[in-house]
Amino acid sequence: MERRELLKLITLVTGGALIGGELFLSGCKNEPEMGGAAFNDQDIAFLDEAGETIMPKTKTPGAKEAKIGAFMQVMVNDCYTKEDQKIFHEGIGKLDKATKDKYKVSFMEATPEQRKELFTALDKEAREYAGKKSEFDREQSAKANEAKQKGETYEKKTMDPHYFTMLKQLTLLGFFTSKTGATETLRHVAVPARFDGNFPYKKGDRAFFE
Amino acid sequence: MADKNYYDAIVIGSGISGGWAAKELTEKGLSVIMLERGRNIEHVKDYVNAQKDLWEFPHRGQRTQQMIQDYPVLKRDYPLNETVLDMWVKDKECPYTETKPFSWFRGYHVGGRSLTWGRQSYRLNPADFEANAKEGIGTDWPIRYEDLAPWYSHAEKFAGIQGNRDGLSVLPDGEYLPAMDMNVVEIDVAKRIKDHYKGSRQMIMGRSANITQPKPEQNRLNCQYRDRCWRGCPYGAYFSTQSATLPAAMATKKLTLRPFSIVTKILYDKDKKRATGVEVLDAETNQTVVYTSKIVFVNASAFNSTWVLMNSATDIWPDGLGSSSGQLGHNVMDHHFRLGASGRAEGYDDKYVYGRRPSGIYIPRFRNWDGDKRDYVRGFGYQGSASRSKWSRDVAEFSVGAELKDALSEPGGWSVGITAFGEMLPYHENRISLNKDKKDKWGLPVLNMDVEIKENEKKMRVDMMADAKEMLEAAGLKDVNTFDGGYEVGMGIHEMGTARMGRDPKSSVLNGHNQVWDAPNVFMTDGAAMASASCVNPSLTYMAMTARAADYAVSELKKMNL
Numbered sequence: 001m002e003r004r005e006l007l008k009l010i011t012l013v014t015g016g017a018l019i020g021g022e023l024f025l026s027g028c029k030n031e032p033e034m035g036g037a038a039f040n041d042q043d044i045a046f047l048d049e050a051g052e053t054i055m056p057k058t059k060t061p062g063a064k065e066a067k068i069g070a071f072m073q074v075m076v077n078d079c080y081t082k083e084d085q086k087i088f089h090e091g092i093g094k095l096d097k098a099t100k101d102k103y104k105v106s107f108m109e110a111t112p113e114q115r116k117e118l119f120t121a122l123d124k125e126a127r128e129y130a131g132k133k134s135e136f137d138r139e140q141s142a143k144a145n146e147a148k149q150k151g152e153t154y155e156k157k158t159m160d161p162h163y164f165t166m167l168k169q170l171t172l173l174g175f176f177t178s179k180t181g182a183t184e185t186l187r188h189v190a191v192p193a194r195f196d197g198n199f200p201y202k203k204g205d206r207a208f209f210e
Numbered sequence: 211m212a213d214k215n216y217y218d219a220i221v222i223g224s225g226i227s228g229g230w231a232a233k234e235l236t237e238k239g240l241s242v243i244m245l246e247r248g249r250n251i252e253h254v255k256d257y258v259n260a261q262k263d264l265w266e267f268p269h270r271g272q273r274t275q276q277m278i279q280d281y282p283v284l285k286r287d288y289p290l291n292e293t294v295l296d297m298w299v300k301d302k303e304c305p306y307t308e309t310k311p312f313s314w315f316r317g318y319h320v321g322g323r324s325l326t327w328g329r330q331s332y333r334l335n336p337a338d339f340e341a342n343a344k345e346g347i348g349t350d351w352p353i354r355y356e357d358l359a360p361w362y363s364h365a366e367k368f369a370g371i372q373g374n375r376d377g378l379s380v381l382p383d384g385e386y387l388p389a390m391d392m393n394v395v396e397i398d399v400a401k402r403i404k405d406h407y408k409g410s411r412q413m414i415m416g417r418s419a420n421i422t423q424p425k426p427e428q429n430r431l432n433c434q435y436r437d438r439c440w441r442g443c444p445y446g447a448y449f450s451t452q453s454a455t456l457p458a459a460m461a462t463k464k465l466t467l468r469p470f471s472i473v474t475k476i477l478y479d480k481d482k483k484r485a486t487g488v489e490v491l492d493a494e495t496n497q498t499v500v501y502t503s504k505i506v507f508v509n510a511s512a513f514n515s516t517w518v519l520m521n522s523a524t525d526i527w528p529d530g531l532g533s534s535s536g537q538l539g540h541n542v543m544d545h546h547f548r549l550g551a552s553g554r555a556e557g558y559d560d561k562y563v564y565g566r567r568p569s570g571i572y573i574p575r576f577r578n579w580d581g582d583k584r585d586y587v588r589g590f591g592y593q594g595s596a597s598r599s600k601w602s603r604d605v606a607e608f609s610v611g612a613e614l615k616d617a618l619s620e621p622g623g624w625s626v627g628i629t630a631f632g633e634m635l636p637y638h639e640n641r642i643s644l645n646k647d648k649k650d651k652w653g654l655p656v657l658n659m660d661v662e663i664k665e666n667e668k669k670m671r672v673d674m675m676a677d678a679k680e681m682l683e684a685a686g687l688k689d690v691n692t693f694d695g696g697y698e699v700g701m702g703i704h705e706m707g708t709a710r711m712g713r714d715p716k717s718s719v720l721n722g723h724n725q726v727w728d729a730p731n732v733f734m735t736d737g738a739a740m741a742s743a744s745c746v747n748p749s750l751t752y753m754a755m756t757a758r759a760a761d762y763a764v765s766e767l768k769k770m771n772l
Contacts, residue, residue: 020272054610062615078274116611123609168610176601176618177270182263185619186601190263192435192565197393201562207600207621210264210437210566 018169019161020079039077044069046092047167049108053115054171060185063171066178072170084161091163098122119164126164133159182209213502217243217466219763220488220503222473222518225322227736227752228509229455230365234760235507236464240767243501244459245471245490247510248299248318251325253452257442259293267292287701289315289326294440297326303651312659313700314513320469321451322511323703324749326440329418329448329569330593331371332746333362333382337579342742345587348541348636349712351741352722355382358754361761365753368458369449370425372433372569373417381414381574381746387422389415390433394561395596395624396571402685403573411576411681416593418569419449419750428454437566448568470494472652476506476531476732478523484772485531485732491652505731505763505772509756512737513642516708517657519719519726519734520644532709532719532726539643541636541710542661543743545702548695549671551678552627553687555596562598562621570595573628573681575745577673586669588635590745592678594628626687630674633745634699635666636707661699671697704748709738724759731772735759 039047051068076088095118099107103114110118140156147154175181182188188209218240221231232244250256264270271292273285283301284290290298299316306314317323336355343350359382366385375383392400392415400413420433430446430453439448446453459465470493477486477500487502508515516539520530527533575589576582599622608614645658675692682690712718715727720739726732735756737748744751766772 018272020275055615056612058612058615060619074268075272078276079269079272081275119610172601172618173270173272177264179263179265182265185615188263189565190436195391195435195563195565195567197391197396197563197567199562199564201560201621203559204620205562206619207598208562208564 018173019084019166020075020081039073043092044073046096046108047072049115050095050119050167051171051175053112053119054168055175055181056112061180063175066175066180068171068174068178071174071178072167075170075174076166080166084166087160087163088166091166094163095122095167122164123168126162126168129162130165133161176209215487215499215501217241217501217503218767219243219505219507220245220501221507221509222488223247223322223508223510223515223736224320224451224456224467225317225509225511225736226324226327226451226749227756228322228507229324229451229459230753230756231507231509231733231735231760232459232465233455234757235764236459236462238760238764239464240764241464241466242459243466243468243503245473245488245501246320246322246467246469247472247493247514248320248469250320250467250469251442251452253446253457254442254444257444258296259441260438260444262293262441264293283313284315286313286698287315294326297440297442304656305648305650306656307645307648307658309658309660310662311698312661313698314659314705315700315703316511316514320467321456324450325442325452327419327450327749328747329420329439330572330747331366331369331373331417331419331750332572333384334358334744334746334751335380335382338742338744341588342636347587347742349710349714349717349741352711352713352718357722358751358758361754361758362750364757365750369419369454369750369753370421370430371417371419371750372422374415376412376414378412378414378574380576380579384417386417389417390420390422390567390569391415392571393563393567393596395555395558395626399555399596399626399682399685399687400571403681406684407576407681410580410582411573413571413573416569416572420568421447421449428457430454433568435565435567437568439568471499472654473510473518474498474521474654476508476518476522476729477502478526478531478729480523480526483729485729491654493652496652504767505733507756507760507763508732508734508738509736512705512708512740513657515734515736515738516642517644519709521655523729527728531732532728534728535712535715535717535719537638537710537712537717538719539708540638540641541707542640542642542659542699543634543636543704543706543740544661544699545631545704545743545745545747546634546663546667546671546697546699547629547631547702548697549675549678549693550592550594550627550629551675551682551690551692552625553682553690555624555626555687558624561624567595571628577670577677584669584673586666586673588633588666588670588745590630590632590670590674592628592630594626596624596626598622598624626682626685628678628682630671630678631702631745631747632667632670632674633743634663636710636742637664640699642708659700663697663699704737704743706737706740706743706748709734710741711739712741723762724755731763733759733763 047069051063055063186209221244224246299318339351373386374389433447472491522531573592577589601618640661646655709719711720
């Protein structure tokens with residue numbers, strides 16, 4: 001990444017910064033908390049299926065083949081705060097419950113069509129929630145700035161992220177930065193050796209990974 | 211002279227300016243020891259992440275909670291990143307204190323920040339050297355553009371700078387390798403800006419220290435367009451100590467490189483008013499070693515160079531060597547930035563970019579220039595680029611599934627983004643000082659930072675954002691949005707000014723040849739020497755200044771003046 005890219009903070013799909021990837025200006029209180037709750041084999045299998053629903057196998061491999069469940073485990077345990085980890089783990093339960101409420105089966109038993117329908121609804125819900133959250137965050141920042149101008153301090157409050165936002169962010173990040181995602185769904189040239197700023201493109205051509 | 215710890219010259223630090231000092235001095239026949247506080251990083255061999263693809267990193271380049279805990283400073287901005295963690299100092303081993311927020315991003319290893327620098331390479335212009343005197347700010351530079359011009363050429367030719375000779379008075383042309391290309395959108399935006407502002411504002415190809423032709427004499431291959439410079443380039447395609455100055459110095463067989471060598475003080479003979487050498491703390495063994503020399507080049511990066519002086523000759527000057535002027539540690543400058551604008555470029559759906567160009571476009575300063583007059587002094591420039599968005603973009607039409615995957619497998623629309631970099635004035639009260647109450651891993655006192663931007667910079671920032679929006683809109687871009695990511699001093703990673711050059715020993719630390727007034731055989735040629743900051747990236751100026759000072763030092767040695 002270049003300095004000129006510096007402010008293109010990663011906004012993965014849901015309009016918010018990548019959870020766990022935030023920058024911390026020196027005034028921000030941030031006490032990292034390490035150590036994650038355990039994922040068991042069922043969790044990984046569940047996350048593989050959830051990821052596959054978001055990025056399914058088409059003419060190229062999907063998220064499951066990119067080992068998305070194992071990737072999510074690493075990211076949640078290492079990159080999320082304890083609070084965010086809790087939201088994520090509870091999200092697995094919420095997802096299963098939502099499936100049962102709607103289709104009378106567990107998520108693992110649901111058909112790909114049912115899963116997709118459910119996720120489409122959850123995506124809408126998560127987007128609406130993210131809109132409220134970013135509005136709230138803006139207000140809090142304004143209050144903090146106002147306090148700073150007056151020489152006071154204001155402890156910013158925050159809204160928790162939506163668990164579906166986490167799931168979708170991690171799936172997209174994990175899938176497109178996997179070898180299959182980068183080289184089969186996208187295309188990757190490790191050593192381009194030249195630069196062409198007027199390179200032809202036609203609809204359907206794959207994007208370059210980097 | 212039989213002393214095994216004697217060298218003709220000691221160079222403290224191995225980054226951009228230290229590397230240049232070692233090269234110039236050894237090529238002129240001096241025996242040199244270059245002391246580096248951190249570990250060695252061998253060219254190519256130790257660029258451990260240079261050939262890795264993102265999927266080979268466990269967190270795909272992202273930061274972990276452990277990293278956030280271990281790097282309380284780096285976490286404030288982009289440097290904290292899984293792919294280049296080995297290229298930055300371990301914050302916790304080397305703390306500092308902040309009266310006001312200051313972000314200090316350091317590279318404590320051979321090559322220093324020459325390995326991670328942004329590589330933008332511009333000359334200061336003649337007015338930059340005159341502005342302090344004309345406006346009554348800080349102190350007058352003791353040199354003018356003409357003094358440095360031949361040394362800029364010398365530095366550019368050796369380092370290898372790609373760029374165009376654009377013929378702009380605000381940004382003097384240099385000796386360039388063929389420029390990298392703008393992409394189709396950048397070409398059109400540049401033309402529209404030029405037309406709209408009738409040539410008073412220009413968007414040019416950024417000039418950078420990436421070579422576009424091989425330099426076989428330096429064993430360097432031309433840029434392969436991977437855009438992974440800061441992991442270390444296996445082709446030596448960008449200028450760094452490792453790729454360029456260190457091998458040149460080594461080739462003379464006159465250079466000794468000693469890593470893990472923390473210089474704690476310059477040894478000073480008060481009768482002769484000369485430095486006699488340096489005291490080194492071995493970072494691994496904690497042993498103290500003394501090296502002696504005829505001359506000392508202090509190139510430890512602005513703040514650490516200043517720290518060395520503050521710790522030296524304290525029996526004569528309690529605040530250290532070079533403190534007699536009362537300016538040592540004062541006048542801290544950086545470049546303030548992290549704001550600008552971006553907008554959507556419509557059309558160009560049949561155009562894309564092949565290869566990853568490691569430099570963008572540049573819009574040189576136009577404020578307070580050529581008749582323009584603002585309610586602040588000095589100016590700013592912009593860096594940016596046009597590109598098509600990638601898989602990380604939002605696709606509102608599709609939530610999940612094959613449709614989303616198909617959509618994200620194609621590039622998104624074009625956008626243009628520019629970020630402003632502004633000049634910060636030298637304010638006496640902006641200072642660093644020794645904090646003896648806090649110690650680093652080696653028990654050495656740390657620096658305290660007391661620096662802020664003031665009214666001039668704040669007024670400038672209003673323009674920096676508004677002008678970005680106006681120009682992008684004038685260039686026909688849609689949905690132009692401004693951004694301000696928040697700036698804390700230091701984030702520009704361009705620390706400058708703490709041992710400024712000047713014409714009078716009463717008001718400056720260094721003279722016009724970068725000699726410490728109180729110890730003429732001590733030269734400082736890194737950012738500490740800067741009397742003003744300009745708004746352009748400073749490293750090329752350090753290279754030129756170092757080569758000039760080295761030339762002078764050697765001629766003075768020959769005349770037995772040092």
